[in-house]
Amino acid sequence: DDGARASGRALWWETAGNIVNGALSQVIIVALITLTASRAVGGTMEPLVAVAIIGMCLRFTTMIDEIGANVMGMEERRQMMNHLDAVMDAELMAEPEGRTDLPDPGAVGLDDVVFGYRTDVPVLDGVSLDVPARSMCAIVGPSGSGKTTIARLLARFWDVDSGTVRVGGTDVRDMPTAQLMEQLSMVFQDVYLFDDTLAANIRIGNPVADDEQIRWAADLAGVTEIVERLPHGWDTRVGEGGRALSGGERQRVSIARALLKRAPIVLLDEATSALDAENEANIVAAMEELRRTSTLIVIAHKLETIAAADQVIVLDDAGHVAQRGRHEDLVEVEGPYRSFWEQRTRARGWALV
Ligand SMILES: Nc1ncnc2c1ncn2[C@@H]1O[C@H](COP(=O)(O)OP(=O)(O)O)[C@@H](O)[C@H]1O
Ligand SMILES: [Mg+2]
Known part of the structure; x- marks a missing residue:
């Protein structure tokens, strides 16, 4: 039951993260496009440059989305990474370098x-x-x-x-x-x-x-x-x-x-x-x-x-x-x-x- 609850919670957080991430990247892009378009319409920007910038903005959407998804993926794997770190950071047992002669082999x-x-x-x-x-x-x-x-x-x-x-x-x-x-x-x-x-x-x-x-x-x-x-x-x-x-x-x-x-x-x-x-x-x-x-x-x-x-x-x-x-x-x-x-x-x- 605890496991099911924990997975449910993790899923909600992930979904919420996805929505926020998606919305945020869209807001940024829409703002950039609006700004470019208004400058082009107002005559302070060459139309050709404006089209180029809008194209670049659209390219960025996918990139920002991916960065967000990767950050969330890293969070998700944190627990596994912590387990690995625990193994890698464990203190080594002290052991001698050289072999010793065993006085009573097999005992x-x-x-x-x-x-x-x-x-x-x-x-x-x-x-x-x-x-x-x-x-x-x-x-x-x-x-x-x-x-x-x-x-x-x-x-x-x-x-x-x-x-x-x-x-x-x-x-x-x-x-x-x-x-x-x-x-x-x-x-x-x-x-x-x-x-x-x-x-x-x-x-x-x-x-x-x-x-x-x-x-x-x-x-x-x-x-x-x-x-x-x-x-x-x-x-x-x-x-x-x-x-x-x-x-x-x-x-x-x-x-x-x-x-x-x-x-x-x-x-x-x-x-x-x-x-x-x-x-x-x-x-x-x-x-x-x-x-x-x-x-x-x-x-x-x-x-x-x-x-x-x-x-x-x-x-x-x-x-x-x-x-x-x-x-x-x-x-x-x-x-x-x-x-x-x-x-x-x-x-x-x-x-x-
Ligand atoms: N890796 C472990 N970490 C913590 N406690 C352990 C671990 N392995 C065994 N124990 C505990 O040590 C006790 C003895 O276990 P064990 O040697 O496996 O018993 P047996 O083999 O006689 O059934 C048990 O109480 C068990 O719960
Ligand atoms: Mg046993």
Whole structure:
């Protein structure tokens, strides 16, 4: 409703602006022509000159109209320009110039991390975790408990308020962004694709990959099935942001990128199982493959993923780690994990009749 009202208001202003602009330019022209004509009639101006001036005045009408329209167009785009300015003017994060040696490649950790998107509301409040190289860690917790936030902090989309985020055994603030990005593959829920073909979008994971490697990654991640449905197959352009594909399909492309990239650490924000059952088989196969070579941090919704993890981190609503351990041990004790597990296993038996 607010949006509709705001657009209505903007339209009124634009219309009013157009009327004023049009009227004003006409008034100026009519005044100029009247003045010229009266001088010609009064004999103080050569008729030929008067005709020339009137012709010039008429040329001006369109110009004045256009200038007015452009000024109004600029006003209209101001908001978009302000957004762009906000990005361009944002302060750069400090990062060192030179690469550092990573003491523990593939390992990931948080030490007593406190973080909030706004300083007065902490999302994570003293979170610590340690994920050894080549192991798999599942993060579970209620919606809004900060699971995705942990993945974003590992990729240094934000800096922590206090504590440290370690990747490869080094504080993420002590390595250049390029080096950090080499360590990570990210499969997030809001995947951005570029307006290019599917193959080109997968190749972003590894620009020197050959066609065979791309097919392998696409098969494993389930992208090949999408290709078969598309009008121009592999050459179909996906549109800016990947408009032509569903959210689950975009995530599969992103998994194929990760398979191709072979980064030591993979962050995976799993699609909620209820929303995206079609994705399940592909994600399971891809995850098994990634697990052989990489550390996996999975924000897990599927029970199979959680049970297969070497370590489960349970977050609570207050931004703390409520429980941690292996699935087999956690289900044995009374606590949030057990009630979560019981609830989910019961829900799995549900059927529509
Ligand atoms: N970009 C953002 N700006 C401000 N608040 C955010 C942003 N992203 C997430 N939040 C807030 O941070 C909290 C944790 O979000 P998130 O990490 O996405 O939770 P989860 O993934 O566990 O559902 C939520 O309260 C959410 O509203
Ligand atoms: Mg999330």
